[in-house]
Structure formats: C-alpha cells, structure tokens
Amino acid sequence: MSASVSQISVVFRLLGVFVLILVVVLVFHLVPSSPSADSFTETGDPHPLAPIEGGTTAHFEIPHILHHTFASEMVYENYRPMISSCLKLNPNWTYYLWRDSDARALIFLHYPQYMKTYMRFNDNLQRSDAIRYIILHRFGGIYLDMDVECVRPFHPALTRQAAFLDQERVEQTRIAWGRQFSAMNSLMGSVPGHKFFQAMSDRVLLRKLPGDAYSSTGPNVLTQVFQRFRNSPAIWNWPVHLLPPSVASPLMDPNRNWRQLCRYARYGWGSRGCRMLRAKKWRMDDRNGGTVAVHRFLHLGYGFAVRQRKSLFNLTKEFGSARVNFYLRRPV
Ligand SMILES: *[C@@H]1O[C@H](CO)[C@@H](O)[C@H](O)[C@H]1NC(C)=O
Ligand SMILES: *[C@@H]1O[C@H](CO)[C@@H](O)[C@H](O)[C@H]1NC(C)=O
Numbered sequence: 470m471s472a473s474v475s476q477i478s479v480v481f482r483l484l485g486v487f488v489l490i491l492v493v494v495l496v497f498h499l500v501p502s503s504p505s506a507d508s509f510t511e512t513g514d515p516h517p518l519a520p521i522e523g524g525t526t527a528h529f530e531i532p533h534i535l536h537h538t539f540a541s542e543m544v545y546e547n548y549r550p551m552i553s554s555c556l557k558l559n560p561n562w563t564y565y566l567w568r569d570s571d572a573r574a575l576i577f578l579h580y581p582q583y584m585k586t587y588m589r590f591n592d593n594l595q596r597s598d599a600i601r602y603i604i605l606h607r608f609g610g611i612y613l614d615m616d617v618e619c620v621r622p623f624h625p626a627l628t629r630q631a632a633f634l635d636q637e638r639v640e641q642t643r644i645a646w647g648r649q650f651s652a653m654n655s656l657m658g659s660v661p662g663h664k665f666f667q668a669m670s671d672r673v674l675l676r677k678l679p680g681d682a683y684s685s686t687g688p689n690v691l692t693q694v695f696q697r698f699r700n701s702p703a704i705w706n707w708p709v710h711l712l713p714p715s716v717a718s719p720l721m722d723p724n725r726n727w728r729q730l731c732r733y734a735r736y737g738w739g740s741r742g743c744r745m746l747r748a749k750k751w752r753m754d755d756r757n758g759g760t761v762a763v764h765r766f767l768h769l770g771y772g773f774a775v776r777q778r779k780s781l782f783n784l785t786k787e788f789g790s791a792r793v794n795f796y797l798r799r800p801v
Contacts, residue, residue, distance in 0.1 A: 551619075568795065575607065592682050602670045632665055634653065634654070636652055638714045640743070649738055
C-alpha cells in the first residue's frame with residue numbers, strides 16, 4: 470500500500486519535471502527573439518542583411534522600382550547630386566517621380582477612403598509623408614527622400630526582404646526627441662500589398678491625427694505603428710526589418726550643435742544618447758562597409774530652410790524622358 474503511494478508520488482514528480490521541461494522548451498521556441506533597438510545599436514551593428522524580425526525573409530524580393538515624390542518635375546538644384554547618385558547606382562531600376570497630381574490621382578482611383586484626410590492636411594509635409602506609404606503598399610519598391618544620397622546599389626543589399634524601414638541615429642533620437650529609437654520614413658522599401666503599409670496608411674489617413682507632420686504622419690507615428698505591428702501575429706507572414714542606422718542614416722543631423730545640446734542633457738534618454746555620443750568621441754559619421762545610402766538632412770521642405778533652396782531644374786530633361794516615369798501620362 471505505502472509502496473504504491475510512494476511510487477505514484479515518484480511518477481507524479483517525474484511527470485511534473487517533464488511538464489516543466491516541456492513548458493521551458495515551448496516558451497523558448499515560441500517567443501520570437503525581437504531584440505530591442507539597444508541590442509544592435511549599443512553593442513555594434515550586425516551584418517546589415519541579417520534579418521532582425523521573425524520569419525524567414527529569403528523568399529521575398531522587393532521590386533526594382535525607385536520612387537521619389539515632389540510637387541512637380543521642377544526640382545531644387547540642391548537635390549541633383551543625390552538623385553543622380555541613386556539613378557546611376559541602380560541603372561536597371563524603374564524610376565517614378567510622383568508629382569502632386571500623380572499622388573492625388575492614385576488616391577482618387579485606388580484609395581478613395583483616404584481622400585478626405587489627405588485633402589484636409591494643412592501641411593504639405595503631411596501629404597508628402599502619407600503618399601509614400603500608399604505608393605509602397607500599391608506598387609512596392611523603394612521610396613527615398615530627395616536628400617538621400619546613394620553609395621551602393623540597392624540590390625541585393627536591401628531587396629531580399631519583405632519590407633524595411635530606415636532608422637535614425639539612436640543618439641540623435643535620444644538627444645533630440647527624448648525617445649529610445651525611431652524608424653524613419655526617408656528610406657523605406659516593401660513588396661506590394663504588405664500588411665504593414667496597409668496598417669500605416671490606415672493609421673494616418675482614415676482619420677486625421679492631431680499634431681504636426683512629425684507626430685501625425687511622420688517618424689513618430691511610423692515608430693508607433695511599427696512597434697505595434699512587430700508585436701502582432703502579422704509580423705510572421707509580413708516581416709518588417711528596422712535597418713541599423715549605419716545602413717542609410719549614418720550621419721547626425723549637421724544642422725544641430727550636439728555638444729551644446731549635451732551640456733544640458735542630464736536625465737533620461739537624452740543623457741543616455743549623449744553618453745553614447747561621447748563614447749564614440751563625438752563621431753558624427755557612422756558609415757561602414759554596410760552603408761547603402763546617406764541621408765543628408767537638407768530640410769528644404771521646411772519653412773526655416775527656404776533661403777537654402779537653390780533654383781529649380783527640370784528633372785525629366787536632366788535624366789531623360791525614357792528614364793523618368795509618371796503615374797499620369799503627361800501632359801497633366
Ligand atoms: C542591367 O541590365 C543589363 C542588361 O540586362 C545588364 O547587362 C547589367 O549587368 C545590369 N546592370 C546592373 C547594375 O544590374
Ligand atoms: C521638362 O522637360 C520635359 C522633357 O524635356 C518637357 O517635356 C517638359 O515640358 C518640361 N517641363 C517643364 C515644367 O518645363
């Protein structure tokens with residue numbers, strides 16, 4: 470009698486240990502490793518092609534389409550060298566320039582649910598932010614700001630994945646915005662129909678969010694939607710890769726005096742950003758062998774930079790009408 474009771478208790482104990490081991494194995498197996506921004510910024514960047522988000526990205530290929538947006542085909546001279554570098558380094562890519570008229574036509578024809586909010590934005594920067602998410606959702610490809618200079622071809626460095634977002638230098642995000650990290654919409658790529666860009670377009674265009682461009686359509690809301698998306702089950706079928714800053718935004722914005730800002734940063738993320746920058750001996754350029762593009766922070770779209778705008782040049786004439794495509798056939 471007592472022997473069988475102790476036998477049963479041994480069996481139960483073994484069973485308990487077994488279940489515990491099972492649970493531990495399952496937990497480690499199921500929880501996706503989603504490193505925080507810190508793990509690849511403060512301890513050095515991994516190889517830029519290493520997939521950071523869950524799921525395999527090997528079978529995705531971002532279409533070889535390059536998208537710029539501007540009011541018209543008459544573009545500031547300031548941008549000429551950057552545009553030229555990207556077209557030259559990606560000679561076989563289809564190039565689209567999205568003028569305001571093209572943007573409106575795309576929304577009118579295929580995303581009418583966004584039209585009202587799009588027209589109600591009071592800032593052109595908001596329209597410029599919003600249209601890029603829609604373009605990537607509809608066609609896929611790579612969107613880039615005109616002040617992004619290219620230094621290596623996009624393929625294969627950036628194309629073998631479902632979607633990616635640029636990331637601001639972490640020191641800059643922390644010192645300038647008091648946040649841990651920030652996705653950037655100055656360079657983004659995607660396959661068409663990606664659920665992330667659907668979620669992003671819905672977030673900023675179904676209803677007008679309060680605030681300026683930065684928080685209602687730009688990096689702030691992009692980072693929020695990204696964080697929510699990467700914690701949702703959708704990430705498994707629709708990976709989104711947050712690029713290490715050295716890949717496309719290796720520079721600290723040269724328009725700010727970082728040493729001076731750091732004199733007053735004593736608490737929170739700001740002081741941590743300053744500590745990182747000091748540890749790097751105030752290195753403002755983090756370019757390395759994995760750098761594909763360099764965001765130049767020209768800020769010409771902002772009122773305060775009006776005086777830095779140079780004259781306009783005709784982009785179609787410069788790069789040829791065989792190279793420059795429009796959504797709406799000319800003339801408009
Ligand atoms: C572009 O395409 C041509 C013809 O298909 C090919 O010979 C060339 O190697 C390609 N260039 C690049 C940079 O991929
Ligand atoms: C720009 O150049 C193209 C090609 O030369 C021409 O067809 C077009 O009318 C020009 N656009 C403007 C706004 O001058």
